[in-house]
Amino acid sequence: MYQLRHIILPFNSLRTFSSTSVTCWKCSKQLNIRLEGNSNIMQLYFCGCQHNVVLSPTTNTDYFQLLGFSKSYEIDKRALARSYRMLQSYLHPDKFANKSKLEQLYSSEQSSLVNKAYSTLAKPYTRALYLLEQVGLTISEKDTGTGSDPSFLMRIMELNEVLAEHPSRDTLVKMKEENEGNLSDCEKELIVHFESGNYKMAKEVLGKMKYYHNLQDNMEEQLMS
Structure with missing residues (x-):
């Protein structure tokens, strides 16, 4: 279930993304994540160590990055839906029913974040609102x-x-x-x-x-x- 670091989700362009970092709660390793081109998006969600545990949500990753896309208003909706379904197939809390309380918590938080990201980007109006918010503008x-x-x-x-x-x-x-x-x-x-x-x-x-x-x-x- 956790052998995920070779799964690659589709990106809608090859633009360079910003870097982020998170510490694995299990192995204590500091993970410096750089999403670039068609990099493996699953590194945002699972540690590649021998434990392959779900990570706590990052605090500085935007909704586009969370779903494997560069920041752009024009987006492939079908690819977006595929990415969403792929992520939820690994992050849904039901998958962690027999795991530790901490993993259950993180899976729930990650799954909820992916849900919110998808519901925002899937609709043209809310996607535009989100992009404006990213540059400090609101309606x-x-x-x-x-x-x-x-x-x-x-x-x-x-x-x-x-x-x-x-x-x-x-x-x-x-x-x-x-x-x-x-x-x-x-x-x-x-x-x-x-x-x-x-x-x-x-x-x-x-x-x-x-x-x-x-x-x-x-x-x-x-x-x-």
Whole structure:
């Protein structure tokens, strides 16, 4: 079960990652971990010593590194899901039911961290939020995303008024399709802005995306009722 140091998970690029370190609680060895290219991501989770025990979570590793990816908004969702499933197949607490209390604790913490990382990166909106947070930017209620387009909020208000009247199912389906197109356009813009490092514009697009997501939730709720 613990012979993991030769398992390699897929990376979405060959960029160099930062280094981190952790001390194995079993053998007391200081592990200096450098994730570079297609390095073995499992070294973040298991010690390569003879004990092959699960490690305590590192404190300075970002969500992308935890799942074996370089930091980028554009991501292979299928590869992300494969990496997540692979990690959970080794880290899930059920795998440690007969191990020491400490290993049970660390496996639970690692599994929970991987869950959180995956749920954040799997969704375009939360992935963008996370990337902005990494450079010290956050989205607040005041961030409308209107920028140089003052008609945006008016259009959102009009759509909300239509939804408040509980339109027909056909109308809802058409509105939902249009809104999904708007979300797709936002994602394409975010790819460009994050790639170029234009975080100000990325934040503006994300502000608009927030409204589109609220509309989407409303439409889906009505379609399910």
